[in-house]
Amino acid sequence: MLAVHVRCRVLPGSVEAFREATLANARASVQEPGILRFDVLQEDGAPERFVLVEVYRAPEDPARHKETAHYAAWRDAVADMMAEPRSSVKYGPVFPSVEAGWAGDPAAAEE
């Protein structure tokens, strides 16, 4: 398992359009076998700031995600909405440590 947090700041006039495009991408992404989660969060008090919290099963899965049609559609749709370049940070898991904890109920995860 690995996580990628993608931080986005969009133009003030693009907040709703970015939400819609990102929702479409998230709904399709969670159907990918290599994606355990694809959460989209919007910052309190700063609606133009979003974080995509992507959780992948294996190291090759982020590259596979970027080959999908829904990723390409999202990338193109939001290209002119960004107020600054997106930043992304990769993480490894400390807790939960087992896949069951990432795909399901964290309280049920064994450590």
Place this chain on the structure above:
Amino acid sequence: MLAVHVRCRVLPGSVEAFREATLANARASVQEPGILRFDVLQEDGAPERFVLVEVYRAPEDPARHKETAHYAAWRDAVADMMAEPRSSVKYGPVFPSVEAGWAGDPAAAEE
């Protein structure tokens, strides 16, 4: 539902001790009724950087978490391990939008 991302940078000599203290806190925290997730992530290539990805059921739940014995024990244990003050950012959900998606399988979430 609300999410809180707590970013921590610890002293180089405190990485393992921080992991252990934070694991204990996470294991206890996911048992709280108001906590849907309490993930602990460690940055690739920067092992002294962690993010706590906390997902709460209701706006009053973060304050309840801070009243628990396990939170107090963690706060005290890590007080001298920090390389800089922790920062935290609050987020609201865009996707999944329903609680089932946060507590369980995101692919099963309705939007």
